[in-house]
Amino acid sequence: MNTSKNDREIWLCLNFTRLPVEVFNRQQSETPVVVLHRQRVICMNTVAEALGIRLASSMNTAFTISEQIVSIERDQKKEFATLEHLAQWAYQFTPSVVIKAPQCLLLEISGCLKLFRGLDNLKQNIREALDKLGFTATLGVNGTPLAAQCFAQTRRADNLDDVANSLAPVAIHHLQIEPGILESLQQMGIADCRQLLALPLDGLNRRFGIFFTDYLQRLTGQKPDPQKFITSKPRFDSEINFLSDVTSLESLVFPVKRLLGELHDFLRGRQLQVSQFSFRLAHRSHAAKTFNVMLANPDNDPAMFLMLTQLKLDQIDDMPEVDSLTLTARHFHDMEAPPGDLFHGTRFQQKDGSRHSKAEAAKAVELINMMTARLGPQACFGLALANDHRPERAWRPVALNARREVAVFEETGARPIYLLPQPPILESPGDLPHMAGPLTLLQGPERIDFGWWDDGEVSRDYFVARHACGALYWVYRQLSNNQWYLHGIFS
Amino acid sequence: MTESLNNLLKATGLWRASRIDCEFKRHPSSGFAELDAELPGSGWPADGVTELLHDQYGIGEFRLLTPSLARLSQVQARWLLLVSPPYIPYPPALAQAGVDLSRIVISQPKSPRDYLWVLENALASKSCSTVIAWPRRILDKQIRRLQVASRTGNTWCILFRPEAAGINASPAELRLRLRPGQPRHDNSALEVRVLKRIGGWESGDIRLTFADQLHRPMPDFSEMVVRQVEAVPLESMTVPDTVPVDGRTYEYQ
Numbered sequence: 140m141n142t143s144k145n146d147r148e149i150w151l152c153l154n155f156t157r158l159p160v161e162v163f164n165r166q167q168s169e170t171p172v173v174v175l176h177r178q179r180v181i182c183m184n185t186v187a188e189a190l191g192i193r194l195a196s197s198m199n200t201a202f203t204i205s206e207q208i209v210s211i212e213r214d215q216k217k218e219f220a221t222l223e224h225l226a227q228w229a230y231q232f233t234p235s236v237v238i239k240a241p242q243c244l245l246l247e248i249s250g251c252l253k254l255f256r257g258l259d260n261l262k263q264n265i266r267e268a269l270d271k272l273g274f275t276a277t278l279g280v281n282g283t284p285l286a287a288q289c290f291a292q293t294r295r296a297d298n299l300d301d302v303a304n305s306l307a308p309v310a311i312h313h314l315q316i317e318p319g320i321l322e323s324l325q326q327m328g329i330a331d332c333r334q335l336l337a338l339p340l341d342g343l344n345r346r347f348g349i350f351f352t353d354y355l356q357r358l359t360g361q362k363p364d365p366q367k368f369i370t371s372k373p374r375f376d377s378e379i380n381f382l383s384d385v386t387s388l389e390s391l392v393f394p395v396k397r398l399l400g401e402l403h404d405f406l407r408g409r410q411l412q413v414s415q416f417s418f419r420l421a422h423r424s425h426a427a428k429t430f431n432v433m434l435a436n437p438d439n440d441p442a443m444f445l446m447l448t449q450l451k452l453d454q455i456d457d458m459p460e461v462d463s464l465t466l467t468a469r470h471f472h473d474m475e476a477p478p479g480d481l482f483h484g485t486r487f488q489q490k491d492g493s494r495h496s497k498a499e500a501a502k503a504v505e506l507i508n509m510m511t512a513r514l515g516p517q518a519c520f521g522l523a524l525a526n527d528h529r530p531e532r533a534w535r536p537v538a539l540n541a542r543r544e545v546a547v548f549e550e551t552g553a554r555p556i557y558l559l560p561q562p563p564i565l566e567s568p569g570d571l572p573h574m575a576g577p578l579t580l581l582q583g584p585e586r587i588d589f590g591w592w593d594d595g596e597v598s599r600d601y602f603v604a605r606h607a608c609g610a611l612y613w614v615y616r617q618l619s620n621n622q623w624y625l626h627g628i629f630s
Numbered sequence: 631m632t633e634s635l636n637n638l639l640k641a642t643g644l645w646r647a648s649r650i651d652c653e654f655k656r657h658p659s660s661g662f663a664e665l666d667a668e669l670p671g672s673g674w675p676a677d678g679v680t681e682l683l684h685d686q687y688g689i690g691e692f693r694l695l696t697p698s699l700a701r702l703s704q705v706q707a708r709w710l711l712l713v714s715p716p717y718i719p720y721p722p723a724l725a726q727a728g729v730d731l732s733r734i735v736i737s738q739p740k741s742p743r744d745y746l747w748v749l750e751n752a753l754a755s756k757s758c759s760t761v762i763a764w765p766r767r768i769l770d771k772q773i774r775r776l777q778v779a780s781r782t783g784n785t786w787c788i789l790f791r792p793e794a795a796g797i798n799a800s801p802a803e804l805r806l807r808l809r810p811g812q813p814r815h816d817n818s819a820l821e822v823r824v825l826k827r828i829g830g831w832e833s834g835d836i837r838l839t840f841a842d843q844l845h846r847p848m849p850d851f852s853e854m855v856v857r858q859v860e861a862v863p864l865e866s867m868t869v870p871d872t873v874p875v876d877g878r879t880y881e882y883q
Contacts, residue, residue, distance in 0.1 A: 510751075551722065581846070611844060
C-alpha cells in the first residue's frame with residue numbers, strides 16, 4: 140500500500156445475523172421463534188438456539204424438540220425495508236453508509252473516528268445503540284468493503300493494517316466465490332487466502348475469468364471499489380411486531396417509547412425537527428387504525444412526543460387487539476439552534492415592554508400541543524383581525540402555530556363583544572325592531588355598504604339597541620328589504 | 631383575656647377581617663374604582679375561581695373584565711383561554727378594548743369530559759394567565775378541583791354561571807352577581823353585588839358605569855326647524871384687500 144495511513148479508508152461492516160427473525164421479534168422474549176423458508180429453518184432467536192434447534196432442520200424436527208416454538212414464514216421485503224431503516228439509523232454515526240443486501244451494512248468510518256474518540260468507543264456506541272433497538276449484529280473492520288464484510292461474517296478481530304496480510308488465514312469458502320470456482324480451487328489444493336493470493340493474477344484471469352480476478356483485486360484493495368452510499372432521505376418509518384396480540388393499550392407504552400426514541404435519534408442525527416408524526420396500529424384480522432400527532436411548533440423532545448401519544452392512545456377505545464405498531468414521520472423542519480440562555484427561566488424585559496422567559500414560551504406551546512392532541516386540530520384556534528369592513532368578515536380564526544401578521548385595527552363605531560354567526564330576523568311592527576318587547580334604538584345609524592364587487596354584498600344600517608331588561612344589542616336594517624336583524628350582543 | 635387573645639393571634643396566625651385592605655395589596659385594579667373598593671386586595675385576584683352570576687346576556691358582563699384582560703394580555707406572555715364561549719368573541723371589539731389578540735386561544739371541546747380536562751389542564755399548566763368558561767352545569771367538587779388547579783398554575787379562572795347557582799354554596803373564592811344597571815350620563819351601567827369574598831361579607835349593590843357613551847341620545851331630526859337663510863345680494867358682499875397665507879398677510883397686487 141502506497142497511500143499514507145491518513146487518507147486510507149476504514150470500513151466497518153454490520154452483519155445482522157438474526158435479521159430474518161428480528162424483523163418479527165425485536166424484544167428479548169422467552170418464546171422460541173424460528174423463521175422458515177421453503178419449509179426449512181433458516182434463522183432463529185437465542186431461545187430457540189438454546190433448545191438445540193439446528194439451521195436447515197424441518198419444522199417437524201423443531202416441533203419434536205419443543206411445542207412452544209413459534210414459526211414465521213420469511214418476509215424478504217420486510218427484511219430489506221428494515222435494512223433500509225437501519226441504514227438511516229446508522230447515518231447518525233457516519234454519512235457514508237452502504238446497504239449490502241440481504242443483511243449487511245457498510246460504514247466508512249475513517250472520517251468519524253476522531254468524533255467518537257477512537258474505534259473502540261465507536262464500536263461500543265454502535266453496540267449499545269443496537270441493543271436498545273433490539274437488533275444483533277457482528278462487527279468487522281478492514282480496509283476494503285469486501286474485506287470488512289468477510290471479517291464481520293467470520294467474526295475476526297479488527298484490522299487497520301495491510302488488507303491482503305490480514306486476509307491470509309481466512310478460508311476461501313468464506314469469500315464470495317461462485318460454487319464452481321470454489322470447487323476447482325479446492326481441487327487445486329488451495330484452502331486459504333494466503334495460497335489464493337499468492338497465485339499469479341493473469342493465470343487466474345485466464346482460468347476463471349475477469350470477474351473472479353476483479354473480485355480479488357477489489358477484496359485486497361488493489362482496485363478501487365466504488366460504493367453506492369445511501370442518501371439521507373428525510374423520511375422515517377419504523378415498525379414493531381408483537382408475537383402475541385397486545386390487548387391493552389397501556390402495554391403499548393413501552394414499544395411506543397422505543398419507537399419515539401428511534402425517531403429522536405433519527406432527528407438528532409440529521410439536525411431536524413418534526414411537526415407531525417403518525418402511528419399505525421394494525422392487526423391481521425381487524426382494520427388498521429392510524430392516528431396523527433400534530434405539534435404546534437416543530438420539536439424534537441421525546442418526553443413531549445410520548446405525552447402527546449399517550450393522550451391520543453387514551454382516546455382509542457375500539458381497538459381490541461394489536462399485533463404491529465408502526466411510526467411514520469414525513470414532515471421535517473430544520474432544527475433551529477436554541478439560543479443559549481445563561482439565565483434560563485429568568486424573565487427579561489423585552490423591547491415591547493412585556494416580560495417573557497424561554498421557559499414560559501415552551502410551556503405555552505406545550506399546552507397548545509396537548510389540546511390539539513386531545514381535541515383535534517379544529518377545536519383550538521386563535522383570533523385575528525382581517526381587513527374588511529363587513530362585520531362578519533372583519534376577523535378570522537387562525538392556527539396557533541402560524542406567525543401572524545399584525546392587522547391594523549381601524550377606529551370604528553362601537554362593536555359588540557359577541558357577534559352572532561347567523562343573524563336572526565327580528566319582528567318589526569311599525570318598522571321598529573322587536574325582540575320579546577320593543578328595542579329602543581340608542582345610537583346610529585352606522586351605514587356599512589361594502590362588497591358589491593364580490594358575492595358577499597352588504598348594505599346595512601347598524602344601530603345600538605337597548606332592550607327593556609337592560610341588555611344592549613347590535614341590530615341592523617337590511618336596506619334591500621327593510622328587514623331588521625340581530626347581529627351582536629354588547630356583553 | 632386580652633393577653634390570651636394576643637397569644638392566640640400570634641401563635642395561630644388567625645386572620646382578622648380588619649386586615650382586609652392591607653393584606654392583599656398585590657392585586658391589580660379591576661379598572662372600576664367602585665368595584666376595587668369592595669374586592670379583597672382592591673382588585674381582581676391573580677388566581678382562584680371567580681364566579682360571575684348573571685341571567686341576561688348583553689348587560690356588560692364581559693366588558694366588566696376587558697380592562698383587566700387587556701392589561702394581562704399585554705403584560706404577561708401567557709394565553710387567555712376561552713373555553714367554549716357562547717358565541718365567538720368578536721376580535722374588533724376586543725382590539726377596541728386593548729386586548730392583544732395574539733394571546734387569545736379559543737378551545738371548543740366536544741364532550742363534557744374533554745371540557746373539564748381542558749379547564750383543569752389549562753389552569754394547572756402555568757401557561758395561561760386567565761381561563762374563562764361558561765359551564766352549563768358544574769358540580770361543587772369539580773369547581774373545587776379547578777380551584778386547586780388554578781392555585782397550582784397561578785391562573786385566574788372565571789366561570790360565568792346563571793344567577794340561580796348563587797343560591798347554593800360554592801367553593802369559588804369570589805362570587806359576584808351581575809344585573810343590568812340604570813344608565814348614567816349616557817353610559818351603560820352594571821349593577822354588581824359581591825356575594826362571597828375572602829375576609830368580607832356580602833356587599834351592597836355597586837353600580838359600575840362603562841365609559842362607552844352607548845346611551846347618548848340620537849339627535850331628534852323630527853323636531854328640527856330648518857331656518858331659511860336669506861339670500862345676500864351680490865353687490866353688498868365685500869372682497870377683502872388682504873388674504874392671510876401661512877400666517878403672513880399678502881396684499882393683492
